[in-house]
Amino acid sequence: xxxxxxxxxxxxxxxxxxxxxxxxxxxxxxxxxxxxxxxxxxxxxxxxxxxxxxxxxxxxxxxxxxxxxxxxxxxxxxxxxxxxxxxxxxxxxxxxxxxxxxxxxxxxxxxxxxxxxxxxxxxxxxxxxxxxxxxxxxxx
Amino acid sequence: xxxxxxxxxxxxxxxxxxxxxxxxxxxxxxxxxxxxxxxxxxxxxxxxxxxxxxxxxxxxxxxxxxxxxxxxxxxxxxxxxxxxxxxxxxxxxxxxxxxxxxxxxxxxxxxxxxxxxxxxxxxxxxxxxxxxxxxxxxxx
DNA sequence: GTTGACCTTCCCATTGTGGGAAGGTGCAGG
DNA sequence: CCTGCACCTTCCCACAATGGGAAGGTCAAC
Numbered sequence: 267x268x269x270x271x272x273x274x275x276x277x278x279x280x281x282x283x284x285x286x287x288x289x290x291x292x293x294x295x296x297x298x299x300x301x302x303x304x305x306x307x308x309x310x311x312x313x314x315x316x317x318x319x320x321x322x323x324x325x326x327x328x329x330x331x332x333x334x335x336x337x338x339x340x341x342x343x344x345x346x347x348x349x350x351x352x353x354x355x356x357x358x359x360x361x362x363x364x365x366x367x368x369x370x371x372x373x374x375x376x377x378x379x380x381x382x383x384x385x386x387x388x389x390x391x392x393x394x395x396x397x398x399x400x401x402x403x404x405x406x
Numbered sequence: 407x408x409x410x411x412x413x414x415x416x417x418x419x420x421x422x423x424x425x426x427x428x429x430x431x432x433x434x435x436x437x438x439x440x441x442x443x444x445x446x447x448x449x450x451x452x453x454x455x456x457x458x459x460x461x462x463x464x465x466x467x468x469x470x471x472x473x474x475x476x477x478x479x480x481x482x483x484x485x486x487x488x489x490x491x492x493x494x495x496x497x498x499x500x501x502x503x504x505x506x507x508x509x510x511x512x513x514x515x516x517x518x519x520x521x522x523x524x525x526x527x528x529x530x531x532x533x534x535x536x537x538x539x540x541x542x543x544x545x546x
Numbered sequence: 547g548t549t550g551a552c553c554t555t556c557c558c559a560t561t562g563t564g565g566g567a568a569g570g571t572g573c574a575g576g
Numbered sequence: 577c578c579t580g581c582a583c584c585t586t587c588c589c590a591c592a593a594t595g596g597g598a599a600g601g602t603c604a605a606c
Contacts, residue, residue, distance in 0.1 A: 311533065315532050315533050318535060321507075322511060335526075335529065342522045343519060343520055343523055347515055347518045347519075347528065350528055353511060357504050364463070365501070367462050371494050375487055375490045375494065378487045384481060386483035386487070388483075392459055395458060
């Protein structure tokens, strides 16, 4: 099948299919005589795997690792589980950071009457914070 | 003062100070005869404002709006509050999405024994999901 | 044979940040 | 005075992952 149909079936855009191939995440697709890429059900399954792992927030780097683990029938399941749990921990950390920011923002918004008047504690605090402003660490 | 000291005092890297100036987020800094940028306390205060709003997760676009609102003494505080609350809502939405992903991941990891054995329900599910796989919407 | 829907590659933009090169400046110690 | 070092300048590159779009080839239907 052509790239368009593979895209529809897998939920990965044609653009991204070519990109994944280009960066070596996926093996180069077979070509027809006219130069068009030719996909089979197996390639579509691979693309679906990639889409699902991407949907779960894994980076392409991690997807690559998962693909390798997937094709290695003898690897211990421990490795896969470790990757999944590291990702969960990362999500937890980021959620904690975002919650801290929300707390600060809610505190600021609460004191701002938010009407026609011009004085605004939010801006005042951004200019010279009183107490609980959040300084998050490096993002990944 | 030189850019290095302004950077230290504001917590914004010299690189970013130049970048902010370049994209028009901040007015062009004054120059000495030797071509060096020259910063005063007022400029440092501006940089600190930017750093704090960035720490709260506002985009440069939003920081720009906040700077404009800050310097406009007559604007209604409603506008500022609206921006802050939109940002809070955005954080809430993203957290909800991440929680959904975590739920899926936890479910998968739970069924994986994670030891020397090679069979792994996580990979099996990524290859052909049984039920609760998450398809999040567009990120911003 | 033309039209329209495909496909191909290639380049550019995004967001915000850092790295690093090549070159000028300023100060301190020998 | 010279040397070295720490600072400054601009400019280009890279990142991660994706989309937009141009310029051109192909195929099928009418």
